Amino acid sequence: MNKPAFNPGSRLAALGHGFRRLRLPRMNVRKGTRIKRAFHVAIYGYGPEGKATSPSEEETTTSRPAFNLHFRLMSLGYKFRDSFSSRKNILKEVRIEPGFHVLDYGCGPGRYVCPLAELVGGSGKVYALDVQPAAIGEVQNIASKKQLANVETIVSDCRTGLHRNSLDAVLLYDTFHHLSDPDRVLSELHRVLKPGGILSFSDHHMEEKEILARVTNGQLFRPQRRGQNTYTFLKK
Numbered sequence: 001m002n003k004p005a006f007n008p009g010s011r012l013a014a015l016g017h018g019f020r021r022l023r024l025p026r027m028n029v030r031k032g033t034r035i036k037r038a039f040h041v042a043i044y045g046y047g048p049e050g051k052a053t054s055p056s057e058e059e060t061t062t063s064r065p066a067f068n069l070h071f072r073l074m075s076l077g078y079k080f081r082d083s084f085s086s087r088k089n090i091l092k093e094v095r096i097e098p099g100f101h102v103l104d105y106g107c108g109p110g111r112y113v114c115p116l117a118e119l120v121g122g123s124g125k126v127y128a129l130d131v132q133p134a135a136i137g138e139v140q141n142i143a144s145k146k147q148l149a150n151v152e153t154i155v156s157d158c159r160t161g162l163h164r165n166s167l168d169a170v171l172l173y174d175t176f177h178h179l180s181d182p183d184r185v186l187s188e189l190h191r192v193l194k195p196g197g198i199l200s201f202s203d204h205h206m207e208e209k210e211i212l213a214r215v216t217n218g219q220l221f222r223p224q225r226r227g228q229n230t231y232t233f234l235k236k
């Protein structure tokens with residue numbers, strides 16, 4: 001299998017990723033000033049106290065700062081990228097059907113939320129999960145503007161809070177290389193997918209060999225096919 005097509009917009013998104021990799025000194029949130037904290041949030045998307053660990057700990061975005069430098073750069077990169085490729089075409093590779101329950105893990109600014117909501121229809125459900133409150137805020141704005149009643153958001157860095165064997169498909173797009181504990185995330189995705197459920201994967205920062213090895217390593221998923229833009233794995 002060859003690597004899916006590279007897209008020029010990913011250069012700009014990569015700039016956003018670069019910002020995320022900047023290292024700031026570790027700060028104790030109690031001792032740190034508000035300015036230090038705001039700076040940390042702007043770069044990393046979360047405060048010096050660390051990321052949210054579960055949806056129950058941090059369910060909404062309302063108490064979090066709306067501005068995030070990394071997030072804004074990433075969104076800009078994706079807007080540029082989306083002018084070259086259609087997300088509907090990408091989703092065709094996943095073969096999503098009406099009534100499907102789908103999780104967009106690491107949804108970012110929610111590029112797939114509208115086409116997904118349309119594909120699954122009123123009887124389906126779209127869960128959009130991200131560790132960054134700014135991303136989830138953006139998705140909530142989209143869902144409310146477009147009156148998407150079948151979209152739910154989750155702030156988390158791994159646990160979804162969803163039922164075991166409840167999902168038909170999970171999208172894991174350009175997120176795997178960000179994960180600090182990818183095997184834990186894969187195990188959670190395996191838990192929530194129905195037997196035979198679809199894990200649709202892409203990551204422009206990884207070679208095909210690495211993708212296949214990392215996703216199948218834990219014996220949780222088997223490769224099914226590769227499309228122009230994505231790799232499809234099935235839950236074992």
Ligand SMILES: C[S@@+](CC[C@H](N)C(=O)[O-])C[C@H]1O[C@@H](n2cnc3c(N)ncnc32)[C@H](O)[C@@H]1O
Nearest residue numbers: 106107108111130131132156157173174175178
């Ligand atoms: C490059 S963006 C991809 C956005 C989206 N999937 C897309 O393709 O348009 C990666 C996203 O993964 C999120 N992310 C990073 N680590 C995460 C984690 N442990 N759990 C959930 N989301 C995470 C980031 O906040 C970011 O929004």
